[in-house]
Amino acid sequence: MLSLAMLGSAGKMYGNPVVISGKWERAKPRAVSLYRLENGDLKELAISEVTADSTFYFAHKPQQEGFYFIGESPRPLNRYTFYLKPQDAALRFTVAPRSYALIGNNTPENQALEQWHAFVQPLEWKSVYFMKEISTYVDFFPLLEEKLAQLATYPKSATGNTLFDAAFEEYKRFNLLDLAVTFLYAPRTAHPEGEDFPEYYRDLDLPSLTKTTAILRYVPSGVDLIGKILFCKLQLSGKKIDNPVSAILDSIDQVANDTLRGELVLSFAAAQKTYAGLCDYESKYGKQLATEAQKNQMRTLKNSLNVVKDSEPAIDFRFPDETGKPVALSDFRGKLVYVDVWATWCGPCKKELPHLKKLEEEFRDNPNIVFLSVATDPAKDKEKWLRYIKANEMKGVQLFAGASAKKDLMDPYKIAGIPRFILVGKDGRLLTTDAPRPSSPEIRPLLNEHLK
Numbered sequence: 001m002l003s004l005a006m007l008g009s010a011g012k013m014y015g016n017p018v019v020i021s022g023k024w025e026r027a028k029p030r031a032v033s034l035y036r037l038e039n040g041d042l043k044e045l046a047i048s049e050v051t052a053d054s055t056f057y058f059a060h061k062p063q064q065e066g067f068y069f070i071g072e073s074p075r076p077l078n079r080y081t082f083y084l085k086p087q088d089a090a091l092r093f094t095v096a097p098r099s100y101a102l103i104g105n106n107t108p109e110n111q112a113l114e115q116w117h118a119f120v121q122p123l124e125w126k127s128v129y130f131m132k133e134i135s136t137y138v139d140f141f142p143l144l145e146e147k148l149a150q151l152a153t154y155p156k157s158a159t160g161n162t163l164f165d166a167a168f169e170e171y172k173r174f175n176l177l178d179l180a181v182t183f184l185y186a187p188r189t190a191h192p193e194g195e196d197f198p199e200y201y202r203d204l205d206l207p208s209l210t211k212t213t214a215i216l217r218y219v220p221s222g223v224d225l226i227g228k229i230l231f232c233k234l235q236l237s238g239k240k241i242d243n244p245v246s247a248i249l250d251s252i253d254q255v256a257n258d259t260l261r262g263e264l265v266l267s268f269a270a271a272q273k274t275y276a277g278l279c280d281y282e283s284k285y286g287k288q289l290a291t292e293a294q295k296n297q298m299r300t301l302k303n304s305l306n307v308v309k310d311s312e313p314a315i316d317f318r319f320p321d322e323t324g325k326p327v328a329l330s331d332f333r334g335k336l337v338y339v340d341v342w343a344t345w346c347g348p349c350k351k352e353l354p355h356l357k358k359l360e361e362e363f364r365d366n367p368n369i370v371f372l373s374v375a376t377d378p379a380k381d382k383e384k385w386l387r388y389i390k391a392n393e394m395k396g397v398q399l400f401a402g403a404s405a406k407k408d409l410m411d412p413y414k415i416a417g418i419p420r421f422i423l424v425g426k427d428g429r430l431l432t433t434d435a436p437r438p439s440s441p442e443i444r445p446l447l448n449e450h451l452k
Helices: 004-014 108-128 137-151 161-184 222-236 244-250 259-267 275-288 292-305 347-362 379-391 402-410 443-451
Strands: 019-022 032-040 040-051 056-061 068-072 079-084 092-097 100-102 318-320 327-329 337-343 369-375 397-400 420-424 431-432
Touching: 019 079, 032 056, 032 318, 068 161, 068 275, 079 108, 079 161, 092 337, 100 108, 108 137, 108 161, 161 222, 222 244, 222 259, 244 259, 259 275, 259 292, 275 292, 275 443, 318 337, 318 397, 337 347, 337 443, 347 443, 379 397, 379 402, 420 443
Parallel strands: 019 092, 337 369, 369 397
Antiparallel strands: 019 056, 032 040, 032 068, 068 079, 092 100, 318 327, 337 420, 420 431
C-alpha cells in the first residue's frame, strides 16, 4: 500500500494516480484486485488487502482510458465494471449485500455505469448469483423481456466524453448479452426447451456479433461467450448434439472474424490432456489459427504436453461403497484405475455417465483396469445417491465421500470443480490428475497405452 509520501513522489514523476477506495462489505474477502481487459482475459494490475473494517485502497495510474474491473477474483461473482482515465482523481464506492454504490464525487462515466448496473442488477442476480437466489427460466425469461422492452427508452449516455459514450453503447449491448446467455449455463432445477425460449435468443445474429473483435474489449471471457452463443443456436436449431465441443467447432464458420475463430479453437485446445490428442485436434482445427501469437500458443501447449515427468504416488483415500464397506484407492494396486469424481447434482457429471458406461462395457473383459466413481454429494444426500446409482444401473466401483469429500479428496487433489477424472497407474503412481473425460476421443488411446 502506498504511503502519502510515496503518492507525492509518484505524482511528481508520472502525474497523480487515480485513488480507488471504499468498503467491501459483502462476503468479507481478504483482498480485492483491479483488472484490465486484454484480448478477452482479465490482467491483474493491482491488489488491495480488505482490512478488518472492510476498507480497501488502490492508487493506480491508468496508461489509457477505458473499462476496468474490480473484484474478488477474475470470476464474474463479486466483480464490477468501472471506467478510468489518466486525468481522473478518484473512484470511491461501497459493495453492499446485493450490489455496489458510488460514494461522494465520481466521474460522469462511472455514474453512467452505476445507473446501468442498477438497471441490469435484477438479471445479474439471477444469472450470476444463482447460489444465492434459486431461479429458473420461468421467472428469468419474463424479467429479461421486461428489461428488453425498457431498453428501447433507456437514455443514451451524454457524459461529454465522446469516446466513452460510443463505447458505452457497445458495452451495454454485450453486458446484457453476457447475462442472458450466462443464465443458460448455470445449474438450475428446470431448463428451457424449444418454444420456452424468447425471440431474443432465436434472433441472436452471431455473424453480426463477431464481425469485429469488439466482444473481447467489453466481456471478460468473451471467447467463452461466443462458444456458448454458438451452442445455444445449435440447440435451438433442433440439431442432435453428441459432442458439444465438436458441434461448436464444426460450426465455427458462423463466427465471422478470423481472429475470434482462432481464439475459440485455442480455448478448446487447452482442454486436450495428451500430446497425441492435441496433435489430432490441431490437424482438424489448426487452420483456424489466424495470428502468429495464436500459433505460438498452440506450440507452447504442445510443448507442455510433450514432456515425460516422474509421477508421484497417488494420494490414498478410503470411502464406503453402497453396502457401507470401506474401499480404498490403494486396494487396487496392480491395476489401472480410472477415477470419476462426480455428484448427483452436477449436470455435466451426469452427461458423462452414458459415455462412462460405454467405456466400462468396452473394457469389461480386461481384469487390469478398474472404473472407480466417487460421489461428492453432501452427507444428507446419501439416500439420493443410492437411489440414483440403482436407477441408472451404474457399474464399476461406486463410493460415497460425503462429509469427507473436501478433506480427503477435493483438497489433496486440488479439485476446484467437477466432473474431474484421475488416472492412476498399476504401480499406484499418478498418471494424471486431470484425465480426459469418457466423452473425449483421447481417453481410449490413453487407457490402452497404459494397459500394454
